[in-house]
Amino acid sequence: MSIPIASKVVKARRDYNTWVATETLEDYALRFTPKSFRKWSELLVANTAIGGISFLALEAIGGSLAISYGFANSFWAIVIVSIIIFLAGLPICYYASEYNIDMDLLTRGAGFGYLGSTITSLIYASFTFIFFALEAAIMAQALELYFHLPLWLGYIICSLIIIPLVFFGVTLINQLQFWTQPIWLILMISPYVFILCKDPQALHQWVNFAGESPSGASFNPLLFGSAATVSFSLIAQIGEQVDYLRFLPDRQPENRRQWWIAAIAAGPGWIVLGAAKQLGGAFLAALAVSQGVSFAKAHEPIQMYLVGFEAIFHNPEVVLGVATFFVIVSQIKINVTNAYAGSLAWSNFFSRLTHSHPGRVVWLVFNVAIALLLMELGVFATLDAVLGLYSNIAIAWVGALVADLVINKPLGFSPSYIEFKRAYLYNINPVGFGSMLVASAIAIAAFLGAFGSTAQAFSSFIALGVAFILSPAIAIVTQGKYYIARENTHFHETSETAIACGICSNLYEPQDMAYCPIYDTAICSLCCSLDARCHDSCKPNPHHPWIAQLQTLYTQKISPHIGQRLLSFLLIFSSISGFIALVLWLFYTQQIAPVVEATAQVQLSFFQLYAVFLVLVAIASWWLVLSEESRQLAQEELDKQNGQLQQEIAERLAAETALQALTQELEARVIARTAELTQALHQLQQAQIHLVQSEKLATLGQLLAGVAHEINNPVGFIFGNLKYAEDYNTDLLNHLRLYQKHYPNPVPEISDHAEEIDLAYLIEDFPHMLSSMKVGIDRIAALSVSLRNFYRCDTTNKVACNIHEGLESTLLILQHRLKANQKRSAIQILKNYGDLSPVECYPGQLNQVFMNLLANAIDALEEERSPLDTQGFQPTISISTILEPNKAIIQIADNGSGMPPEVQARLFEPLFTTKPVGKGTGLGLSISQQIICEKHGGFLSCQSVLGEGTVFKIELPIC
Template identity: 65%
Template sequence: MTKTAKRIVKERRDYNAWVATETLEDYSLRYAPKSFRKWSEFLVANTAIGGISFLALEAIGGSLVINYGFANSCWAILIVGAIIFLAGLPITYYAAKYNIDIDLLTRGAGFGYIGSTITSLIYASFTFIFFALEAAIMAQALKLYFHLPLSIGYLVCSLIIIPLVFYGVTLINKLQLWTQPIWLLLMVSPYIFVLYKEPNALNNWLHFAGNSPSGAAFDPLLFGAAATVSFSLIAQLGEQVDYLRFLPTVTQENRVKWWFAVILAGPGWIILGCAKQLGGAFLATLAIKNGVDFSIAKEPIQMYLAGFANIFSDPATVLFVATLFVIISQIKINVTNAYAGSLAWSNFFSRLTHSHPGRVVWLIFNVAIALLLMELGVFETLEIILGLYSNIAIAWVGAVVADLIINKPLGLSPSYIEFKRAYLYNFNPVGFGAMAIASGLAIVAFIGAFGNYAQAYSPFIALGVAFVLSPIIAFITKGKYYIARENLHCQTSDINSLITCCICEQEYELADTAFCPVYDGPICSLCCSLDAHCHDSCKTSDSTIKNLTNSIYQRILNGKLSPQSGLRLIKFGGIFSLNAGLIAAILGLVYYQGVLHSPEVPATIHYLILKIFLVLYAALLVVTGIATWWLVLSEESRELAEEELDKQNQLLQQEIAERQQVEAALQKLTHELEIRVEQRTAELSQALTSLQQAQTQLVQNEKMSSLGQLVAGIAHEINNPINFIHGNLEHASEYVTGLLELVETYETEIPNVSANIQELSEEIELEFIQEDLPKLLSSMRVGTERIRAIVLSLRSFSRIDEADVKAVDLHEGIDSTLMILGHRLKAKSERPAIQVIKEYGNLPLIECYAGQLNQVFMNILVNAIDAIEEQNIQRSFADIRANPNQITIRTSVLETEDFVEILIQDNGPGMSAEVQEKLFDYQFTTKPIGKGTGLGLSICRQIVAGKHGGRLTCKSELGKGTEFTIAIPIHQSAKILAAVNQSNS
């Protein structure tokens, strides 16, 4: 369905200050977002209902009762009011639900994007016509009170509205809220006093005949003519919708208030509107009864002068209050007319010119047109203007209502309202076609072509034909002209998210954006409407129409003119016909109002003036033809220049794309090279670190191996003489014991010895020798046994004379380590001894690298001793006695894992979490420079995990000591050893 659109160079759109400020704009060309709908249901409804304060209702009612009598005018007002109420229900509901104005609603209800432009013009016409009527009513009051000429009064009444509408609905809300009580009081009070003081006035109205040929009785023809005038009020629904779109979103909590506001301020306006028309008819008869002429009795100021005369006795007070009421009423309604008109003109011209200078510009434009109508005497031709207008307005509303209540429920049109240009056909024959046919037939009937009854009932013809044709055309076309392309944008985006427009770079809600394949990004509805370069490339909306136009062109001209010349002629004909008709309508209105119906112009010169008008019209046609042809050529030149510029942009864009591709390829290659360099650098860094660790490990292993060999050699060398001494001590003890027994025998047998022997005995202290020599030999035996135990511990710690892996008793290795560290555990001057608490479990023999495991025990125990000694520097002896230095060694078997666990715990100062994270890192140490290398625990983990497939963990807390846990398997299988050896290599 959607053809691939060519890309167009994107240029950021910067709006002027008026357009960018939504407080001024009130989202005039788009739906009202949730962020802008900040008013309560009551305030919105009050503002909307305040818009029906227009006294044209009373003027219409007065005009109808004067021209058609009571019965015809009353029934016309009531029946038309019922039809408007029923038509307003679906229109106001959909507008409030989707937060869109009447133009956007019309777009999605069967008219298409450009098709709704015509309805914007209809709606705009309603606003300036009624603005002119209301301002004329106000000028009449100013003339009576201030004696201000009508021409000056028209200007004053127009200019004072502009600043009030400048700030849009924000200021209008406040104005309607402040003036509502005064307006209601002044509007209702005259009727109460008149009925109280003049009860016959009601009976006078019920039997009032006016200028009616049928008198006060009912006449079908006069009823139809009266209904035609009253039907013109149906376009007021558009003004109600302009405010109802600002209602908050309907929820379960505000459902009742929301519906009340929609019905009261939507179709409900006609209830008060009918009452005001009937009230105007009543006051008009009262004014006539009080002597006011028929020609001016339809003026609201005359009506309310008659009404307020029953409240106040002073004529000056009556005139003042009546004038005040008229001024308040007209300001309340004309701010609404001017505001709604500015929206309608904004929509109309934005689509024709693809430009949006701001709502305020069209506000002034709308007021200027109304001022021109006032100067031409619009109030005097009230019935003719409203009668002609109603045939078009009712056809428009009838087509919209038919789509909402018939086509959508039957599935002939989409169930939702799509209003964005990107997804709509320019023309939809369903609504636009139904309106065009219905309004055309109604206008022909209105001018009397089909007889008197058709003329009288022309708006009913417009309503009926539009209402019936809409579903028929939708059924015939199968509804294919509603959506030009599917909206996938809403399916891929979060409904509550804000989306940035790729053109103006402002943020909008999802409902206000579309995806533009031409600019390849999301685009807001305003930028989409104003874009003149894409030519609707995203959809095939005009292909059928273009093919049909070309076909008709070929048949008519049969190739006698070039396609380009034929297209020029078609454009020229269309624009020229439109301008010629517009000029004719203006001149005809001026002639009709200023000449034909002017009592100041004699009938004898009417023909001469008509000839002058015809000559003027012919001259204007010549000028219009020249201007139109120049406009067509200028537009063609602009399009050619635009096409050429687009081609240049395409070439430039293609070149930019190619350069971007080359740049992207270079960036990709550079990125890949950077990644490779980083990878190689990381590999080299890792290799260097591994090499340093391996080198350090080799050095450490070599140191340990050399130390082990040295310890083993010393132990071996000491072992032989110690064994010799220890073995001979037994014999020496026996020999000494025998000699001592011999000496005692000699002393017993020979008590008297020579003086030399006695002297020698005393000199060598024979008695002491006899007593101490056995003790000496016993001490020497204990010393040799201690030396033999130390030598055995050294041999057990180094394990240099045993195989790499062997089943050993771990307790023996721990004890040998403690034996070696015995001097560190003893008491010193600065601290008492460190107690070692052994809680050995029943361990089996463990297959392991015994010497390396002993190294692990040594490192952990040395660290524990260092930590305790560091802590003792800051502790008092009393504290140490209360909490003595302790190292606890606990062993157990983890039967579930076939592992043994060795736990070494101290009550030292503990470690922080930051230190624990780096504890086993290579070359990390907390000791002062020269006292630690940071290799001990790193090597310990390598021995436990790498060599034995075990685990080495640490758990510590500041002030609560440290606990190391060693877990190694009981059996080192050949497969595990092979894997370990492979990983180590």
């Protein structure tokens, strides 16, 4: 049963996991590399990976092999081993580049299990610090020769300068490799070119070089096998190549060719240049010996390239300076790679054992410190022995891994994909892990001479063959059931959509996520690795049935507590005692044996010293076991108390939840009752407003209808008699003209009277006066009709109405307000009427809306303005109508001063007004909105900008 994640993940753990996930420094050290981080081109990634094989240990190995085993044995060992390494590297680099995972994650999902790959991380980490020590020792030798620095000080300097260069991971390493690549290539190739041009016989000398080989320059199978064993130690270099290849962009049809070229050239292709460098080292070592350099010094790269650059430069100081510079550049290029890869390997190793991760930089320093210790112990002098022993383990690991990729997966013995997340893996997979252990044990025994000289010489081939055969054999026997502990049913798709981790709260791609039933949330692979509380409870059996059977058998014979203590003790004791044995062996072979005769007494003293150390280690190991057991018991007790506390918290939370639910229910009832009362009050207010407005409209309508009727009677009388008046006037004037025609000389009294009344003007003006009276009567009649139309009583049903008639009636009524006054000039009316069909509406109420909006527009244009604003200002009201599908739109706009946002927000509230007391009720716009929205099912809106004006928009459905 899962509980809320907040009660499971304390803030300290959440903050810690969030800090660990900071990829600026981490470079996705413990996880899949997402697409968002892979921002480099194929060429740049390949260039960085190829730059990592600049290490001069290749030349040193080649020179050492040539000196120890002669030309033929060393040559064929390098060639045959390089071919095998190339073939083994192909599937490894393909899967790592395709799934964007490092060597540890690839091993984890290809037959080794979650904890099984921990051992391989240790093998890989050993490779990085061994070769870091070798490369730094080579650079220290150059510093000793050029600057006369003591070797111990040179070791420290060569180690410390690498740390800041690797601090920011592949981001800085990319730039370092890019800028140093041309210099390194030129300085590496040019000595060979000049030597062969000046002395073609140098190749003949190399072919016949015998060194210290018992067989001379000829071929000897046993010596060939011994040389191959040393060369096989380079097989782990493929892990460093993979650490860079995981940053390749996704393979798409448009970049398929570049992707394959980069994956092969920078992946398994490294050994092509690596083999050439080994052969070049053997060649330069033979040349150095021919020029008087001792066997003990001839395999040192600085000595080799001193001989090489002497073919280019004649000045000894220039030769020494260029050779030293080349060694420094080469060793920095490779040691940033060794240190970077080592920090990744140690991060993987300790994060799974301790469930904590202090950061990749901590393990970077740790890796460099181990390499420094090996340098101070003289690891370079035991190059063949160290690499020969190491190669047997490395080749067993790679052999088991390659067998799973090229046999088990294609044949269906294992899943076709790479699953690397802890949540879905068994801790131990016997396919890869078991194959590696068996092959390593057999190969080391052979290397130590347990099976004779032939098996000793070919121990590395034995390791490769045994691992390669055992992996599919174990997969067939186990039917591949130890690859996947539980199916991934949540995040198996490939997608770029980021998912938040429930622990660290960061976003990751689905390929990096798992579902955790313990926390009941999505969890990233890093947080899953760091969690120590779940004890793999998400998996039915995190170990395996066969381990459970062994545990059952074991507990039947020995107490479970004693057995667990003994197992822990043996693990810690063997690890520490093995490391101390290695240190004492290196110290004895490098510091004691060269100066003191290896007598039985000296050897016994070392054995006695080692025995003392074993006693101390045993005591310390047992103390660690008991301390860990005490810690676990305390943790179990604490977990139990936490469980009880969580149960009590859960009960109190349940009670609190019930109380909150009751409180919320009461609050909801109060809110519902308040809402009902508010709604009732609002309805009452609306009813009151409607009642007042209806009564007002009814009274005003009756009054105006009566006034219009009373005006209409005399207007009709006058209008009806004007025609007769015009006819009578015409008749009288015609009669007067006839009289003047026949009696042109009237008596003086008539002439005086005609002059007094200005008869000529009267005859001319009287018809005009009658015409003006007719115009006035027409206007009075039109006004009467407008009053009747505007305030006519609405029916209970909507009627089809011409919107334009209502607008014109409203404008006619308001015509007196449109004239100029002391505050402003005459208001200009701009009409832009569209072709509207009749609209079903309540005409009287709709005309009331037009009246309110036009009256407000006129009021806005009459507001006080500054003298500067009124200069040249033409007050204007624009009326436009637009026909749209199923609706008519009427817009009434003015160019007044506009309204601020706070006024617009309250514009349609009842009783809200910005006018002084007595100038407005605050009901006009509220009633208008109700008429448009509620009565007509339309929409009324307002847009206003200060200083620019206001636009009211009415939308009415046509039907």
